[in-house]
Amino acid sequence: MKRVDLPEATYHYHIKQMKKQDPNQEWETLILKTFEKHKGRYGYRRIHAELKAQGH
Incomplete structure (x- = not known):
């Protein structure tokens, strides 16, 4: 088994971050819809x- 030299605090920090909701999800959805709308x-x-023209 290989060992990764990663501090334990860093590991726990990233696990905690992965559980958070993405604050940009609304923007990503708007951007993707606009991209798909224009094929x-x-x-x-x-x-x-x-x-911007739509007021966002």
Whole structure:
């Protein structure tokens, strides 16, 4: 068995972080919907402009 040199505190910190809810989930959903709406042809600049035009 291989051993990873990782401090125990770091291990527990990352386990705790993985259990938290993603604060960007709403944004990720909006961005993905906009991307799919335009059939993958919009890049980040156009997606940003569209979301801004929608008042986000």
